[in-house]
Amino acid sequence: MSNAYNRPDQLSPELRRRVLETARRLGYPGPDPVARSLRTRKAGAVGLLLTENLSYAFRDPAAVGFLEGLALACEDAGQGLLLVPANPEREDVAAVHRAGVDGFVVYSVPDDDPHLAAVLERPVPTVLCDQPDLEDVDRVGIDDRAAMTELARHLIELGHRRVGVVCMRLARDRNDGYVSHERQQSARFHVQRSRLAGLAQAFTEAGVDWQDVPVVERFDHTIASGASAAAQVLERDPRITALICTSDILALGALAEADRRGLRVPQDLTVTGFDGIREAEQSGLTTVRQPVLEKGRAAGKLLLDSAERTRPRSVTLATELIRGTTAAPPRSAADERWFGP
Amino acid sequence: MSNAYNRPDQLSPELRRRVLETARRLGYPGPDPVARSLRTRKAGAVGLLLTENLSYAFRDPAAVGFLEGLALACEDAGQGLLLVPANPEREDVAAVHRAGVDGFVVYSVPDDDPHLAAVLERPVPTVLCDQPDLEDVDRVGIDDRAAMTELARHLIELGHRRVGVVCMRLARDRNDGYVSHERQQSARFHVQRSRLAGLAQAFTEAGVDWQDVPVVERFDHTIASGASAAAQVLERDPRITALICTSDILALGALAEADRRGLRVPQDLTVTGFDGIREAEQSGLTTVRQPVLEKGRAAGKLLLDSAERTRPRSVTLATELIRGTTAAPPRSAADERWFGP
């Protein structure tokens, strides 16, 4: 009987037809997928863990791009994609335990996230995205630090020395405001930590004392947050010539805030982002483009090609500095050029 | 032992701690979620079926909004969200059979979709979205027909009588071109069928012979498709004063095509959409806004509140006509006003 459903070749088409019809007549709804999974040890689905509320994944363009790539990979393999609810506010790890999946993709969670720990305890393959290397776990990501260093050098070349930074959440606790040097270095989000480190390195090399550079953090990753953070930086130090944001979303907010203050970009203020989302491209934002879709697809492939036993594997994708229209030499530098030092 | 994991209250904390520690030391990875699901008859996840390739869900803003709402509802209930791969090109229904879920949400698939049939055969609750009423199945949607009639009347009031229509896929087969009257009426996608019917009704009432109105269909739902469809309509009948698109995405393409041809909107050509996505709002598109997020959330709630036994339940959400800047009286009508009839 099981054969009628799963091995059409093992019996005559006629018999198969008869069996199936009888089954239907008896009200048999077809094999129970859960029982089958238990027996075959295959769930037919990939689990996705992300740090934010589930719905956030659909609000952030970068996350959407990642999901699209991951979905593509799952689709090719005929696998489902299970979004695992992991509320960062609560510590409810149960959802991770209950997920019937053949493997996990973990997308940009803090190092100390209990959900991540729960995933790693499960005896299924896992791919980490935008995380530091972890022993025995596959990884895909970009070189956040190098990319940010390149962007910083671009600004330095333009003449910027007095800059401010707006960054995303650095740890699980909410800290909407200035970031101490210590907090920067101990940030739990690998991506943010690396980007800040890249900035610090480039500016230190250029003779700027990084301790003097104001860095403002926002817990919520929204355009409004970017705007308010930009306001906070500009309030404290109006002489800043460039506002470096660690994401395009935040940069979009900074642009809005600059506009609100009557500051022309890039003449009065340079603004930069990170990610290369479509909305940023449309604004002409100077930013770093990273291949979010490819990242998702690579993560999925890595997970589903677990045939290769050469674990752990690590994939680092290339980024590209986008010289948009929101970065230019600072006013003072331009003036110096005209009037001499 | 099972109690240690699931009933912390049934035994002393001390014992629980000891049991768990011993288990860990023995390399026990925690209860197997699939086996648990089999036993408890709960998968802890909601399945989502959509007609398109899985990754499409992340490219269409309306679908993303719906997903966000659905994810919100799942999150609240601590349920996972399983995206079921259902390639519309293939007839591979297996993924539906294999999905370990407690219920399905079906989002805008054609009436005759085999995946939909497979879902309905499964003995789990189901919520249909943007589908015609089906006996014994919960439903959530909008009144597509009435909304489109309202939009059409708005155009008629402005003076438009010679219009063209660009619509989405009407059935599972690809038909990039003109749509016969017969195909319009037998369209397998409830949403498109209703919207066309709403248009036909309004224009017929206004004395326009609907048979004369060119309707062009596109299989792919992209801005490029909208542009090429618009071109096709304008090519055949340059005297058209308004281009009615059954989605904002298509309308965005139509706007681009109008621009390419040097037609000013709305002076030379009126263009309208449907859905009310953010990109449309930014373009000032005249359209119908529907609450996509609410639709997703309502679908999730309906599914998860299966406590209420008064099935089938039906939820119809309100829509709103958005009078944007892409609709105005047609040239001829305006001329008549200036120079007299």
Add this chain to the structure above:
DNA sequence: ATGAAAGCGCTAACAG
């Protein structure tokens, strides 16, 4: 408080 045992529905292996 603890241990033993039944059985969820299926598939794979094997016997007829």
Add this chain to the structure above:
DNA sequence: CTGTTAGCGCTTTCAT
């Protein structure tokens, strides 16, 4: 080609 059976890992019930 067909029928039978063991057991996947868990939870629940019942007995100790």
